[in-house]
Amino acid sequence: MSLIKNRYGKGRVRVMRIHRDGEQQEVSQLSIRAMLEGDFAPTFTHADNRMTVSTDTIKNIVNIVARENTGLCAEEFCQVLARKYLDTYQQISSVAITSHETKWTRLSFDGKPHPHSFVLDANGRPTVEVTMTRTGGPALASGIDGFAFMKSTQSGWENYVKDRYTTIPETADRICATSMVASWAWSAKPESYPAANSHILDTLLKVFSTTYSKSVQDSLYRMGEAALAAVPEISEISMACPNMHFIPMNLSPFGLDNNNDVFLPTDEPHGQIECTVGRR
Template identity: 85%
Template sequence: MPLIKNKYGKGRVRVMRIHRDGDRHEVSQLNVKAMIEGDFARAYTHADNSTSVSTDTIKNVVNIVARENTSLCTEEFCQVLATKYLDTYPQVSSVAITAHETKWSRLSFGGKPHPHSFVLDGNGKPTVEVTATRQGSTLASGIDGFTFMKSTQSGWENYVKDPYTTIKETNDRMCATSMVASWKWSAKPENYPATNAKILSTALEVFGTTYSSSVQDSLYRMGEAALAAVPEISEISMACPNMHFIPMNLSAFGLDNHNDVFLPTDEPHGQIECTVGRG
């Protein structure tokens, strides 16, 4: 029976690029599928892998091109990636690259764009919870899945070390989370939506503009600032699963990686939670 058509490749290759222009960072997070066609029929029909390129290699090429092209937009990046496969492997006749971008928007504080702090586009779902009895009621507002990130000015040092510890200390890492937060109202504000926005903007400014010794450190200070800015709330609770960005080891390809190319992953994740109140 004839083999009518074949193609193969690597899907869900997640990559985050950071391009540094002085203190200003540009970030690009992509989910890439790279599919190749060409002289591969004998791998299917004769168990002959002599012309086949490993799908792991196909993934490595994505990361190599990412490291060599941190500044390209998604369209240009995909074009360069396709050309890389064609130039490297003569047995490849065609390449199909699909990339889905996770869009990060730059945060601004005081009307000034921040160099390395970002928020996810189309972000978060506002929430409200009312508990009522005949004796009274409580009201809480919040947001679910509110995602933000900074590409530097975060660290993790001086933690417990034991025989089970493998993570290395750092004072320069990416920090990102998809936060679930709620705050309890003790008085009615002049305007609920405007005050909710003020709570979020206050917390984000603390996160984006100050060094983070840990997610725990940032969350507590974000809560403090929100309570100080909005007297109508009595406490604020935040639950923050880490969105990890793991630096890719490209040394096997003769490339350095000084926090330029990362593997985005959210499983397993650190789960950091706290409630800050007025005492």
């Protein structure tokens, strides 16, 4: 028997990069698969690991290259990453890098692009729910399901309960992101449902994007207040917002700071924040 072909590597290495140019920030969220070929046959055939690079090391190099190259597009980033493996390990003969990008689109308000707020491409599914009886008029609610938005700064989490079970540190500068499920109940018919729905969503996003968030709870309540003020035909608005977490990578073992530039995107487990804001 002979080993005809082999390769190995690391898959689903998720990384979020933030590139800062003054107040303007760019975000790039990638899922990387790095596969190596080279002088690794003895690991398969003779249980000899002396030439084999740990897959955890392969993952670490993704994060190191991300920290050193926050502004590169995906094509340039993947080329730099592949070259890093080849330059570092002589036993590697070829590297195959696959990247899938999660696209975030910059928000604009009053015709001006916002420096640090974004929505997910191909975002959300509009919803409608009607309840009707033979004796009463319809109860109508509109909304949106799975609408993801994010800001890369201007969010914090401080002054919360701390005890012997608490491990999360305080911060006044974090990524805040969620995939929101929201619905609003109609008390009167607007001139145009689509236009009113669009105005509600624009209002929610503007409050989220342009004001500092002391917590997701803080933002949600103020977003609800603003939506009710903007569209008098709705009586209440409910929002459920699971956190989309971006965990700062610890790069100190490699002699690098992070400076809130490189993050691990994860959505499990997540915080689940829900509220209803009404006129009564």
